[in-house]
Amino acid sequence: MLLIIGKPKCIFCDENEGLLHAVHDYGIYGTVGKRIFYHDECLQMIELEPEKFGHNMVDRALFIHELKERNLKFNIVIIPKHKKRVEKLNEKHFERIMPKV
Numbered sequence: 299m300l301l302i303i304g305k306p307k308c309i310f311c312d313e314n315e316g317l318l319h320a321v322h323d324y325g326i327y328g329t330v331g332k333r334i335f336y337h338d339e340c341l342q343m344i345e346l347e348p349e350k351f352g353h354n355m356v357d358r359a360l361f362i363h364e365l366k367e368r369n370l371k372f373n374i375v376i377i378p379k380h381k382k383r384v385e386k387l388n389e390k391h392f393e394r395i396m397p398k399v
Protein backbone atom coordinates (compact mmCIF):
# COMPACT_ATOMS: atom_id res chain seq x y z
CA MET A 299 0.00 0.00 0.00
CA LEU A 300 1.27 3.40 -0.91
CA LEU A 301 0.69 6.02 1.72
CA ILE A 302 1.58 9.59 0.92
CA ILE A 303 1.47 12.06 3.77
CA GLY A 304 1.49 15.56 2.37
CA LYS A 305 3.41 16.66 -0.67
CA PRO A 306 7.12 15.95 -0.93
CA LYS A 307 9.15 18.99 0.00
CA CYS A 308 12.72 20.03 -0.65
CA ILE A 309 14.91 19.22 2.35
CA PHE A 310 16.67 22.58 1.90
CA CYS A 311 14.05 25.21 1.07
CA ASP A 312 10.92 23.36 2.24
CA GLU A 313 9.11 24.12 -1.06
CA ASN A 314 7.29 21.59 -3.21
CA GLU A 315 7.35 23.57 -6.46
CA GLY A 316 9.55 22.63 -9.38
CA LEU A 317 11.45 19.46 -10.12
CA LEU A 318 12.28 17.51 -7.00
CA HIS A 319 14.94 14.84 -7.02
CA ALA A 320 14.80 11.99 -4.57
CA VAL A 321 17.23 9.72 -2.80
CA HIS A 322 16.34 6.75 -0.64
CA ASP A 323 17.12 6.70 2.99
CA TYR A 324 17.92 3.31 4.51
CA GLY A 325 16.61 1.49 7.49
CA ILE A 326 18.91 -0.14 9.99
CA TYR A 327 18.71 -3.50 8.21
CA GLY A 328 19.69 -2.07 4.85
CA THR A 329 16.09 -1.92 3.73
CA VAL A 330 14.96 0.99 1.64
CA GLY A 331 13.10 3.46 3.78
CA LYS A 332 11.56 6.80 3.09
CA ARG A 333 12.66 9.07 0.31
CA ILE A 334 14.38 12.39 0.79
CA PHE A 335 13.48 15.08 -1.72
CA TYR A 336 15.54 18.03 -2.84
CA HIS A 337 15.99 20.57 -5.62
CA ASP A 338 19.18 20.14 -7.55
CA GLU A 339 19.48 23.93 -7.64
CA CYS A 340 19.33 24.14 -3.84
CA LEU A 341 21.99 21.46 -3.48
CA GLN A 342 24.23 23.16 -6.03
CA MET A 343 23.80 26.55 -4.38
CA ILE A 344 25.08 25.14 -1.10
CA GLU A 345 27.89 23.24 -2.80
CA LEU A 346 29.11 26.36 -4.56
CA GLU A 347 29.13 28.60 -1.51
CA PRO A 348 28.84 26.51 1.63
CA GLU A 349 30.13 29.43 3.74
CA LYS A 350 26.94 31.37 2.93
CA PHE A 351 24.74 28.68 4.45
CA GLY A 352 24.41 27.49 7.98
CA HIS A 353 25.93 24.35 9.41
CA ASN A 354 22.53 22.67 9.22
CA MET A 355 22.20 23.17 5.45
CA VAL A 356 25.75 22.00 4.77
CA ASP A 357 25.01 18.94 6.89
CA ARG A 358 21.96 18.17 4.77
CA ALA A 359 23.96 18.58 1.57
CA LEU A 360 26.51 16.09 2.87
CA PHE A 361 23.70 13.75 3.86
CA ILE A 362 22.25 13.86 0.31
CA HIS A 363 25.66 12.99 -1.11
CA GLU A 364 26.10 10.14 1.32
CA LEU A 365 22.69 8.75 0.34
CA LYS A 366 23.42 9.20 -3.38
CA GLU A 367 26.54 7.11 -2.93
CA ARG A 368 24.66 4.45 -0.98
CA ASN A 369 21.91 4.43 -3.62
CA LEU A 370 24.56 3.76 -6.25
CA LYS A 371 26.07 0.88 -4.28
CA PHE A 372 22.61 -0.50 -3.68
CA ASN A 373 21.87 -0.37 -7.42
CA ILE A 374 25.08 -2.23 -8.22
CA VAL A 375 23.75 -5.13 -6.14
CA ILE A 376 20.14 -4.89 -7.27
CA ILE A 377 20.55 -4.35 -11.03
CA PRO A 378 22.20 -7.73 -11.81
CA LYS A 379 19.39 -9.46 -9.88
CA HIS A 380 16.81 -7.62 -11.96
CA LYS A 381 18.67 -8.40 -15.17
CA LYS A 382 18.51 -12.11 -14.36
CA ARG A 383 14.77 -11.85 -13.77
CA VAL A 384 14.25 -10.00 -17.03
CA GLU A 385 16.34 -12.58 -18.88
CA LYS A 386 14.24 -15.36 -17.42
CA LEU A 387 11.04 -13.55 -18.37
CA ASN A 388 12.30 -13.01 -21.90
CA GLU A 389 13.29 -16.66 -22.18
CA LYS A 390 9.83 -17.82 -21.15
CA HIS A 391 8.21 -15.28 -23.38
CA PHE A 392 10.35 -16.41 -26.30
CA GLU A 393 9.51 -20.07 -25.67
CA ARG A 394 5.82 -19.26 -25.72
CA ILE A 395 5.88 -17.37 -29.00
CA MET A 396 7.91 -20.08 -30.71
CA PRO A 397 5.68 -22.42 -32.75
CA LYS A 398 5.38 -25.83 -31.15
CA VAL A 399 6.99 -28.50 -33.31
Ligand SMILES: [Zn+2]
Nearest residue numbers: 308311337340
Ligand atom coordinates in the same frame (compact mmCIF):
# COMPACT_ATOMS: atom_id res chain seq x y z
ZN1 LIG B 1 14.77 23.60 -2.67
